Amino acid sequence: MTLTDRYVAAVVAHVPAAQRTDIEAELRASIADAIDAQPEPASADSERTVLQELGDPELLAATYAERSLYLIGPKLFLTWKRLVVLLLWIVVPIVGALNILSGLLDGDDFWPIVGTTLGAMWGTAILILFVVTLVFAVMERSDDPADLPSEWTLDSLGDAPQPNVTWGDTIASALTLVITAALIVWQQVAPWTHNAAGEGLPVINPELWSFVLPALLVVMGIELVTVIVRQVRGHWTMRDWVICLALNVAVLALVLPPLLQHTFLNRELFTELGWPDAASPITLGQLELIIAGVIVITALTDVIPAWRKASAAVQAN
Amino acid sequence: MISDDIVHGHRQELRRGTAALACLTLLATEPDYGYNLIGRLEALGIEIEANTLYPLMRRLEKQGLLTSEWDTTESRPRKFYRTSAEGLEVIAVLRRDWTALSHAIDQIGDLP
Numbered sequence: 001m002t003l004t005d006r007y008v009a010a011v012v013a014h015v016p017a018a019q020r021t022d023i024e025a026e027l028r029a030s031i032a033d034a035i036d037a038q039p040e041p042a043s044a045d046s047e048r049t050v051l052q053e054l055g056d057p058e059l060l061a062a063t064y065a066e067r068s069l070y071l072i073g074p075k076l077f078l079t080w081k082r083l084v085v086l087l088l089w090i091v092v093p094i095v096g097a098l099n100i101l102s103g104l105l106d107g108d109d110f111w112p113i114v115g116t117t118l119g120a121m122w123g124t125a126i127l128i129l130f131v132v133t134l135v136f137a138v139m140e141r142s143d144d145p146a147d148l149p150s151e152w153t154l155d156s157l158g159d160a161p162q163p164n165v166t167w168g169d170t171i172a173s174a175l176t177l178v179i180t181a182a183l184i185v186w187q188q189v190a191p192w193t194h195n196a197a198g199e200g201l202p203v204i205n206p207e208l209w210s211f212v213l214p215a216l217l218v219v220m221g222i223e224l225v226t227v228i229v230r231q232v233r234g235h236w237t238m239r240d241w242v243i244c245l246a247l248n249v250a251v252l253a254l255v256l257p258p259l260l261q262h263t264f265l266n267r268e269l270f271t272e273l274g275w276p277d278a279a280s281p282i283t284l285g286q287l288e289l290i291i292a293g294v295i296v297i298t299a300l301t302d303v304i305p306a307w308r309k310a311s312a313a314v315q316a317n
Numbered sequence: 318m319i320s321d322d323i324v325h326g327h328r329q330e331l332r333r334g335t336a337a338l339a340c341l342t343l344l345a346t347e348p349d350y351g352y353n354l355i356g357r358l359e360a361l362g363i364e365i366e367a368n369t370l371y372p373l374m375r376r377l378e379k380q381g382l383l384t385s386e387w388d389t390t391e392s393r394p395r396k397f398y399r400t401s402a403e404g405l406e407v408i409a410v411l412r413r414d415w416t417a418l419s420h421a422i423d424q425i426g427d428l429p
Contacts, residue, residue, distance in 0.1 A: 025396070030350075030352045030367065033350075034352055034367065053367065053368075063368065063372040066372075
């Protein structure tokens with residue numbers, strides 16, 4: 001394999017498959033022409049000089065593919081920044097307050113409360129930054145990032161007359177919320193399995209009722225209210241999207257820590273069931289990672305269409 | 318003393334927009350392949366790096382301002398580009414702007 005072969009391979013690896021053959025053939029001809037024009041065409045140095053001048057193959061490929069070389073471009077940056085600041089101001093204090101409250105209710109001491117509260121606030125802030133940046137990076141790479149209103153004042157995003165909230169969406173969202181909440185409560189109050197002593201064994205770690213699960217139910221309750229409010233109003237607004245994003249971030253902030261720390265599922269139940277055992281294809285920890293993945297994907301499939309609907313409604317205004 | 322970087326930055330910005338115009342105009346006079354076009358531009362005193370020009374030609378083609386054809390008659394197959402009818406229209410518009418800008422700058426006259 002010559003240097004040119006390696007260089008061309010490195011370029012075309014990063015361009016769309018449909019253009020690969022054509023770009024490769026053209027690039028090879030151009031490189032060969034440039035080498036022939038060097039003072040000593042046959043020498044290895046000529047090849048090196050020509051390829052060196054063409055520069056980083058991935059940069060060249062990005063120029064060919066007209067791919068942006070930044071995570072979030074100037075069109076979306078200000079919206080991203082404002083949203084991050086807004087969400088941090090709204091969500092982080094709420095998480096802090098809820099943590100202090102649950103600490104006080106549990107009768108914890110002062111310093112442990114301060115510690116867990118600061119930890120939770122920090123974790124939430126990082127999560128907000130990560131999720132919002134991820135969503136915006138996806139938007140930046142979607143087909144037409146241009147359809148975001150350039151002047152993003154809340155006034156101009158007030159009321160959009162175009163009704164684009166369907167009963168189907170609303171009923172589906174409401175049913176999902178109610179059924180999920182019911183399942184969370186049901187598996188606790190009426191467990192399907194009992195231990196030898198006759199005590200019920202819920203699926204979700206019952207210790208999470210000290211804070212995470214009640215908070216999750218509260219968040220889902222707020223979500224249900226927003227879904228209904230939106231149906232009554234008849235159309236999406238940018239504010240709906242911000243709230244939708246905030247609620248999804250809150251859900252992730254609540255359920256991801258126990259899932260990733262492997263304290264989400266009730267170990268006692270699975271010991272009683274004898275599953276998963278050594279012969280099972282997955283461990284409980286892996287099951288929790290899968291649940292975490294499903295929850296993250298669900299959040300993304302909630303937030304991204306919401307953004308489309310909200311911006312479509314604002315455009316129609 | 319003003320830094321070379323600043324001067325370089327301004328000159329680059331001034332030239333950036335003219336690359337497409339020069340490319341379209343040259344390919345309207347005679348179809349050409351990428352490597353040779355660099356030489357023709359250089360002869361006119363217009364310097365464009367290969368790694369800028371090749372993607373630029375493809376972009377202009379995608380926009381329908383250039384058309385292309387593979388010439389396989391020679392031992393080394395080459396992709397020849399030619400300015401399309403739409404490309405000629407764009408040239409006319411850009412040249413008008415270029416003249417107007419040049420005229421406007423000249424009108425300001427000599428500096429004190």
